[in-house]
Amino acid sequence: MRVNRISRAGNRAAVGLSVAALAVGVTSAAGPAAAQPKAAPAAAADCSAAYRIEQKLSTGTTWRMCWRYDTNAGLVLEDISYQPKGEAQPIKVLTSAKLAQIHVPYDDGSVEYDDLTGFGFAQGLMNLAPAECPGGTIKTVKVPDAWDPENPNVKGLCTTTRSRGHAYRMQADTGNRVYQAQGKDLLVYTVNQVGWYEYMTEWRFQDDGTINMNVGATGSLSPGDYDAGDGRGWPIGKGAKAYATSHNHNVFWRLNFGLDGSTKNKVEQYDSVVSAPAQGGEAPRTKTTRTKVTKELAGDAKNMRWWRVVSNTGKNKDDHARSYEIVPGATSKYPGRSYTKHDIYFTDYKKCEQFASHNPRNCGTGAGKSVDKWVNGQTLTQPIVWMNVGFHHVARDEDQQPMPVHWQGFSIAPRDVTAMNPLTPPALADQNGQPDNGR
């Protein structure tokens, strides 16, 4: 893999300069979506049909968004809105959402990769066979700075739907009636090859408003890594000869929220502390406190801690401010680099700040090239969320061959976006707040 990667790096070097130069002004060849100003009000998604994704799920929820394809980030989703069956208008959730880096440092300190900005992640977009987009549509992507400029088109973007099991279940008080629904998701994904690896970038939009972002690593372990004789690998062939060097995959996402059509949002952190039962009390007590995050923050996940992004203007029908909760996923945080030391970063929007490390854009003298440097005390008015999810990959025999997909990622979940469960059946629609005595 190292050999393979380095040879690709060599190939990339020639186009590296032009990519960096292009990145400032031309983010993609994808058309109207790219030209849309970031601060545009949240009208319905403004992009031509080829770059529009609109899916009404069988449970009544519609997701809408535009897509484009960036020379470093690969797939970028913009103007993402959610419209459950009870809402007259689409509710804008995200102005843009994309990967912001895949950083792969090796345990032996021999090498580290910035796959998005340095190793052609976007250019490694793979053609998908119809069978790997079951029931869906495969869109053709024109890859910017394609390795073969004569053949830049790749059938590489799958949009499809999938069932996810129960969305809810409830036994009625009277009779034998069971209220239940099977949840449906819209899936949007690409596969990008980097060296011997293939990364699946999956966006999953649930009919209940939750969005899951995951990267799955598959393909092959790199044969060039079967050399760890220094106790930093795992034997994966017969006996104890071929040691695959362990490494981390540190994946970053960048989310620009646009709740109710505005990128000006608030951030809050919640922490809960459990203390011993009060004297004479029956059980331990838990106290939850809210901390307003008013300035840029490098945050760390912790037991009973979570964050939410709150709309400044939008309210649901219960008069509660709409928000999205950030739900961290399982992570192995890699403390080796300044930008991987924290799980989440909130920065105030700056156009040039696009990648969590090795940022190719010029943010000015002394501005730094990574997200940790951009957390410098500024007041948050237009917060950008950067999530870092790490996976320490200690190879195992089962990793060949091919290597089973290993997923890492996180979710954002609606909190008070709708006044009730967006999938509530009509018969239960009056059960909001103090329970009905008749229930």
Ligand SMILES: [Cu+2]
């Ligand atoms: Cu790996």
